[in-house]
Amino acid sequence: MLEVQGIDAGYGPVQVLRGLSLDVRPGEITCLLGRNGAGKTTTMKAIMGLLPLGAGRITLAGEDIGRLPAHEVPRRGIGYIPQGRRLFAELTVAQNLEIGLMTRNSPRHVLTRVLDLFPRLADRMGQRAETLSGGEQQMLATARALCLEPRVLLLDEPTEGLQPSMIEAIRQVVIRLKSEGVAILLVEQRLDAVLSAADRVVFIENGQVRETADAADLRARPELLKRYLGV
Amino acid sequence: MEFGPHLMLAALEGAVTAAVLALMAAGLSLVFGVMRVVNVAHGEFYMLGAVLAFVVAGMAGGGAPGFVAALVAVPLIVAALAVAADRAVLRRLSYDPERTIVATIGILYILQQLALMGYGPDARPVAPPFNHRIALPWIDWGAGGPVLTWPWGLSITSYKLFVIGAAATVLAGLWLLMTRTRIGLVMRATQLDRETAQTFGIPVGRVYALVFGLGAGLAALAGVLIVPIQQAHYLMGGDALLLSFIVVIIGGLGSLPGTLIAAVLIGLSDGIISVFFSPTLAKIIATLLVALVLVFRPQGLMGKPAR
Ligand SMILES: Nc1ncnc2c1ncn2[C@@H]1O[C@H](COP(=O)(O)OP(=O)(O)O)[C@@H](O)[C@H]1O
Numbered sequence A: 001m002l003e004v005q006g007i008d009a010g011y012g013p014v015q016v017l018r019g020l021s022l023d024v025r026p027g028e029i030t031c032l033l034g035r036n037g038a039g040k041t042t043t044m045k046a047i048m049g050l051l052p053l054g055a056g057r058i059t060l061a062g063e064d065i066g067r068l069p070a071h072e073v074p075r076r077g078i079g080y081i082p083q084g085r086r087l088f089a090e091l092t093v094a095q096n097l098e099i100g101l102m103t104r105n106s107p108r109h110v111l112t113r114v115l116d117l118f119p120r121l122a123d124r125m126g127q128r129a130e131t132l133s134g135g136e137q138q139m140l141a142t143a144r145a146l147c148l149e150p151r152v153l154l155l156d157e158p159t160e161g162l163q164p165s166m167i168e169a170i171r172q173v174v175i176r177l178k179s180e181g182v183a184i185l186l187v188e189q190r191l192d193a194v195l196s197a198a199d200r201v202v203f204i205e206n207g208q209v210r211e212t213a214d215a216a217d218l219r220a221r222p223e224l225l226k227r228y229l230g231v
Numbered sequence B: 001m002e003f004g005p006h007l008m009l010a011a012l013e014g015a016v017t018a019a020v021l022a023l024m025a026a027g028l029s030l031v032f033g034v035m036r037v038v039n040v041a042h043g044e045f046y047m048l049g050a051v052l053a054f055v056v057a058g059m060a061g062g063g064a065p066g067f068v069a070a071l072v073a074v075p076l077i078v079a080a081l082a083v084a085a086d087r088a089v090l091r092r093l094s095y096d097p098e099r100t101i102v103a104t105i106g107i108l109y110i111l112q113q114l115a116l117m118g119y120g121p122d123a124r125p126v127a128p129p130f131n132h133r134i135a136l137p138w139i140d141w142g143a144g145g146p147v148l149t150w151p152w153g154l155s156i157t158s159y160k161l162f163v164i165g166a167a168a169t170v171l172a173g174l175w176l177l178m179t180r181t182r183i184g185l186v187m188r189a190t191q192l193d194r195e196t197a198q199t200f201g202i203p204v205g206r207v208y209a210l211v212f213g214l215g216a217g218l219a220a221l222a223g224v225l226i227v228p229i230q231q232a233h234y235l236m237g238g239d240a241l242l243l244s245f246i247v248v249i250i251g252g253l254g255s256l257p258g259t260l261i262a263a264v265l266i267g268l269s270d271g272i273i274s275v276f277f278s279p280t281l282a283k284i285i286a287t288l289l290v291a292l293v294l295v296f297r298p299q300g301l302m303g304k305p306a307r
């Protein structure tokens, strides 16, 4: 579905990603693991077209999207849940969702469906996003991305700083999307939470892929994790 | 004239200043709020509004039709010019806050010199489309209770009332645009988080061009409205820019309601102090107010503290 092939990317003169490749398949959760500063967020930004590519290609269902203007990338069906949520803080819940719906002119029933997944948001439609609790904010960030009916979903540390009950709620939604055939790229620090749900794991270090492994293998041989992450 | 009627007259003059200032400052504030660009050339868009009003009104045969033609066409022409400046200059600087200040200083001088070359150094008026004198009543407290009197000299022209009404209408429209429409939502989302806006399909470059054009169009509209009262002159942008900055700083950068409150405050005090004391004192007090705001409430009356 989404293929990243040998990309170089970074911030101005600072190169972060070096020949990074990965692919994300429909109905699968691909997990991106790596230490702080390894380039996980940068990978997501590069996919979203926010950083110019120095080399390589990014294709979505065969279409080259690597050189599109940034605002065209989500219109191809990529939903992004950025690290730190990045809600439009002064806008209401409804307005944040409206922006998600506007991305691809989603029909109104999409909103109904998204609010079914996150009933707590339905009660807070008129509230400003900045007044929500951390868990609710993460729900809103997720709901906003789902409003564009994504074929591919990018989640950057969605459970960072959340209570276990919220983590579980987010996890259930991700698993449900997977079962609906969405291709999911998930960045997480908490390996335990990820490993049970992931299909494949990509380890990155210094902006390069160190190893790609089957999640089933990792579950069987946890010593591999130690090697790649030092945990 | 007695003190009361005199004060009312000064306040009415101040209200005209406040109306024009509010339009201009709203444009400056919008551009800063959404784009984080301090547009030093904003006063020149106001000047161009006035100068082009003279040109367009003349081409359209003068009189009321000439003025109406200018009122409609000039803000659009200036907005288009601003969009071109955005594409040609600001975008190439990636909207860097410091470099755009230098760039807009350059745009300021280019526009000013072009106006001098094309229009000349003279100040020229445009006839107002209508200009009835409307006498205003005053209530005197005589021995037998309140009496309505018509003090000599207490009057306003219908055109000045029109300026106040037109500015209020346009600002109300701007408020509705920002809070009730899709394009307003898109502009606010861009203002709040430009990068995330892009990841939701918002073409930030086009939004910036639109905002810069809209801001310049508001300044130009203020310029068109003012020419029948003050004449058009190629150097008129300087004072207007200073006052707009004062208003925007006092009101809170990027806050539309704050800008309106500050415009009324500065416009009225400018009118009243100019009439009773001197215009210089009015400017001194306005500048002092800015200094006080910067010291005690740096985010302005209605602005939010930086997070
Ligand atoms: N805006 C930026 N400008 C310059 N360097 C950055 C920027 N953002 C991140 N970096 C650098 O890029 C590297 C990778 O960062 P990031 O992708 O955020 O890592 P993580 O894997 O923790 O998400 C780090 O060395 C970081 O310092």
Ligand SMILES: [Mg+2]
Pocket (backbone or CB within 6 Å): A040, A041, A042, A083, A156
């Ligand atoms: Mg990160």
